[in-house]
Amino acid sequence: MEEHIDEKRAKAIRRREILKLTPVVLLGAFAVPSFQEVLLKEGLAFHDWASAKLFRRGHLAPTFSDAEVVSFEKFPINDYDVDDPGVDLDAWKLKVTGDVTQPGEYSLAQIQALPRQRQNTKHICVEGWDVIGRFGGARLADFLNLVGANPRARFLYVECADDYYSSLDMETARHPQTLLCYEMYDRPLTREHGAPVRLSIPTKIGYKNVKYLTRIHVTDVLTKQGYWEDQGYSSYYGL
Amino acid sequence: MSAAVPERILTWEAKKSGAQVLAAYEHPFLVRLCHWTNSVALLVLIASGLRIFRAFPSFGPKIPQHDLINIPKQLTLGGWLGGALQWHFTFLWIYMATGLIYVLYEIFSRNYRQVLFMPRDIRGVWPMARHYFFFSPRPELNEPYNPLQKLAYTSAILLGVLSVLTGIVLYRPVQFSWLAVLMGGFHLARIWHFCVMVAFLLFIGGHLVMVLLHGWNNFVSMVSGWKNDPEYLR
Numbered sequence: 001m002e003e004h005i006d007e008k009r010a011k012a013i014r015r016r017e018i019l020k021l022t023p024v025v026l027l028g029a030f031a032v033p034s035f036q037e038v039l040l041k042e043g044l045a046f047h048d049w050a051s052a053k054l055f056r057r058g059h060l061a062p063t064f065s066d067a068e069v070v071s072f073e074k075f076p077i078n079d080y081d082v083d084d085p086g087v088d089l090d091a092w093k094l095k096v097t098g099d100v101t102q103p104g105e106y107s108l109a110q111i112q113a114l115p116r117q118r119q120n121t122k123h124i125c126v127e128g129w130d131v132i133g134r135f136g137g138a139r140l141a142d143f144l145n146l147v148g149a150n151p152r153a154r155f156l157y158v159e160c161a162d163d164y165y166s167s168l169d170m171e172t173a174r175h176p177q178t179l180l181c182y183e184m185y186d187r188p189l190t191r192e193h194g195a196p197v198r199l200s201i202p203t204k205i206g207y208k209n210v211k212y213l214t215r216i217h218v219t220d221v222l223t224k225q226g227y228w229e230d231q232g233y234s235s236y237y238g239l
Numbered sequence: 240m241s242a243a244v245p246e247r248i249l250t251w252e253a254k255k256s257g258a259q260v261l262a263a264y265e266h267p268f269l270v271r272l273c274h275w276t277n278s279v280a281l282l283v284l285i286a287s288g289l290r291i292f293r294a295f296p297s298f299g300p301k302i303p304q305h306d307l308i309n310i311p312k313q314l315t316l317g318g319w320l321g322g323a324l325q326w327h328f329t330f331l332w333i334y335m336a337t338g339l340i341y342v343l344y345e346i347f348s349r350n351y352r353q354v355l356f357m358p359r360d361i362r363g364v365w366p367m368a369r370h371y372f373f374f375s376p377r378p379e380l381n382e383p384y385n386p387l388q389k390l391a392y393t394s395a396i397l398l399g400v401l402s403v404l405t406g407i408v409l410y411r412p413v414q415f416s417w418l419a420v421l422m423g424g425f426h427l428a429r430i431w432h433f434c435v436m437v438a439f440l441l442f443i444g445g446h447l448v449m450v451l452l453h454g455w456n457n458f459v460s461m462v463s464g465w466k467n468d469p470e471y472l473r
Contacts, residue, residue: 002248010251017464020268024275043329054414061413076301122425124412126320128295130425203413232321234328239413
């Protein structure tokens with residue numbers, strides 16, 4: 001439909017339409033240093049919240065045939081500082097603290113007494129590389145039951161021999177493929193791969209698959225999220 | 240189904256020259272809002288994506304690692320991998336939301352008839368390309384977008400969909416394992432995601448060149464919604 005108006009009104013209409021776009025300018029707040037940090041933190045928090053909603057307890061990560069597994073030599077060794085923090089393997093115990101009925105120190109033999117699970121799964125690094133490896137160990141869920149972890153606790157905080165630390169939501173910790181891993185390629189973990197016990201979590205990004213585990217802590221409140229997480233990495237990062 | 244032309248038309252008399260001016264309302268508010276917000280989001284995603292790629296600039300194995308390119312830091316956003324991921328994870332929502340709002344709006348307002356590339360547009364592509372690249376005469380146009388434009392804009396929407404699907408596989412290869420299988424796995428999805436980015440760079444380059452060469456009127460109309468004296472209404 002065609003409408004005849006005067007020029008002033010035509011200009012006013014145009015001006016109004018341009019002004020309507022001002023919300024786009026709000027994106028400029030991301031360029032202001034003092035707002036940027038807060039906005040990105042909130043953005044990441046929203047992203048993590050939405051990501052957690054997508055997690056399905058019973059949905060298994062794909063597993064692979066033995067032929068698809070990369071050779072042991074080609075399984076990367078990633079650390080934030082040292083390959084070998086010098087764990088005394090004979091004296092090693094896993095400390096269990098927090099909201100559990102049986103806190104204390106657990107030996108490797110106690111972990112190995114739990115049903116052993118062996119799986120070929122994909123390990124994906126936040127950097128972008130991925131590798132299929134073979135992992136063996138006890139289900140973390142079984143161990144949490146053994147120590148009497150409160151089934152309603154929300155988080156698992158984990159510490160390592162090299163001062164690395166991280167955290168997991170309890171749904172992921174109790175996922176059937178989440179392992180207290182003491183074997184790779186059917187052999188005891190080597191020092192570089194986290195001896196004597198590491199986490200293998202096929203539903204989480206690499207930096208949550210911590211090595212040289214020394215303590216797990218069951219809690220509802222995380223005061224620290226993780227070595228990388230506290231520097232700005234996603235604290236959820238579920239695959 | 241015929242091609243659509245804008246329905247709101249205004250005419251007025253220019254005070255200075257006394258000439259009759261005719262203007263068409265080409266881009267409704269939501270289209271403009273989504274266009275500009277999405278443009279910013281796409282640029283942020285590309286720049287932060289390049290920073291993420293810098294962390295492992297290879298499509299091969301980790302051992303041995305062969306870097307493909309060293310992307311200059313100045314072209315990237317985020318400062319470090321963690322920072323770039325924060326930008327990427329924040330703006331992908333803005334990108335998806337504006338993309339989705341745009342597509343839904345186009346469908347329900349039936350505005351898509353202006354811009355969606357249809358089989359009947361195929362025969363118009365070559366004459367238009369000949370005009371742009373070989374300076375042959377410009378084919379007459381009786382609708383807002385020429386066939387080549389429709390092809391470009393429709394492809395951009397497809398790229399948008401692909402960028403999201405490949406991105407989902409990169410971020411959630413386990414929860415969306417069926418989609419990962421469709422893409423040929425995490426490893427290939429990373430390559431597709433990168434290819435989509437390159438295709439977007441080509442689109443953006445072409446789009447900007449066309450706007451600079453021919454499109455001042457089009458630029459104004461994407462800002463104000465109104466285009467003066469459009470060719471298709473002459």
